[in-house]
Amino acid sequence: MTVQDIRAFNRFYTNVIGALDYGRHLYAPYTLTESRVLYELAHAPRTDAADLRAELSLDAGYLSRILNKFEQDGLVERAPSEKDPRRRRISLTPRGRDAADLLDERARETVGSLLGSVAPGDRARLADAMRSIRDILGDGHAPGAGEVVLREPGPGDLGWIVQRNAALYAAEYGWNTDYEGLVARIVADFAQDHDPHLERVWIAELNQRPVGCVMCVRDDTPATARLRLLLVEPEARGLGLGDRLVEAVIDFARGVGYRELVLWTNDVLGAARRIYQRHGFVLVAEKPHRSFGKDLVGQDWHLHLRGSGE
Missing domain, CATH: 3.40.630.30 (Gcn5-related N-acetyltransferase (GNAT))
Incomplete structure (x- = not known):
């Protein structure tokens, strides 16, 4: 394998991702990073801001601006931690959880459509190839929990x-x-x-x-x-x-x-x-x-x- 092989794969895969999110339907009206923050909050209720920043490796100022926007839109609530007043607890409001659920539903539908274009006999081979890439490159995500x-x-x-x-x-x-x-x-x-x-x-x-x-x-x-x-x-x-x-x-x-x-x-x-x-x-x-x-x-x-x- 050469550097050019990896670059060619990167160009191909980013084209696939771009096609999946044509017209920004998948994340609208949020950016990709904002959508990721919503996802983390939906799966880790009452997360401290410091924990969220570490989990996503985000700049403190950037995350603060995202949370300010979410708070203004009624998606999150911020309050002092019950156990440590120095920390800020972040939790989704009902409106925020609805937004996170909608993004998750869109993602499932979009990926489902992509898989629908793959021949049934090739799906296992595709899954194996994806797992191999993640495992070899060591991105912290080993094969599925099953x-x-x-x-x-x-x-x-x-x-x-x-x-x-x-x-x-x-x-x-x-x-x-x-x-x-x-x-x-x-x-x-x-x-x-x-x-x-x-x-x-x-x-x-x-x-x-x-x-x-x-x-x-x-x-x-x-x-x-x-x-x-x-x-x-x-x-x-x-x-x-x-x-x-x-x-x-x-x-x-x-x-x-x-x-x-x-x-x-x-x-x-x-x-x-x-x-x-x-x-x-x-x-x-x-x-x-x-x-x-x-x-x-x-x-x-x-x-x-x-x-x-x-």
Whole structure:
């Protein structure tokens, strides 16, 4: 492959995209970036502005202008975060959700029309080619969530949990080896003494290799389980894998009779916090601390497991 091959493909694909959005029907009356902001707000209700800016890699001033426009048009509401007044919480109004739903419907119809022009026998080959491009170029989107398998840990998987937690948190947040030591102790405690009926580890596997994990262990409080060490590899993010792992813990904890599920995290882990919020966890306490070489704000989240013997 040469540079010219890639440039030729880029010209071809941008022509396809342009044809899909001929006359700006797909995004009208919004720009592509504005439509993306609406999409993120629709899929992550009550998002902080700082989290939204980081998720979309947008300039703060540019995002602020978009949100000002949305607020003037009655699409969003902005308010101080209930837990941190320094942050601004953004949520869609009913009118904003209608606008996001309309954009989503247009996108589905447009892509459906494109697929309608592809011979049925070629559609699987097209999907495979798209997945191959995403996987090889490493854009953070691995193949579809349907190909991810949640399984019990096998030989070497517990060591993988320690290694990947240490490496990812060092790379993404600058945490030092104190965090690796904490994870190693958590994993060692589970390996040496756990009740298989009440405690469990899940490994998310994609293309026969691990890309995520989570643990459910007993807490010191009676009838309470603790969610620990939720992790999703960068190339597997965007597939809803974090939600699947948290759902697995909730279903397991409820099924074996726990009445409450708790977890401890830090406020810098915005993506994880949004997952917990989507599944009904409530922030009950915050406390600044110095750990892993950083000044952090620790957070305790609780979820009441309705239906557990009530």
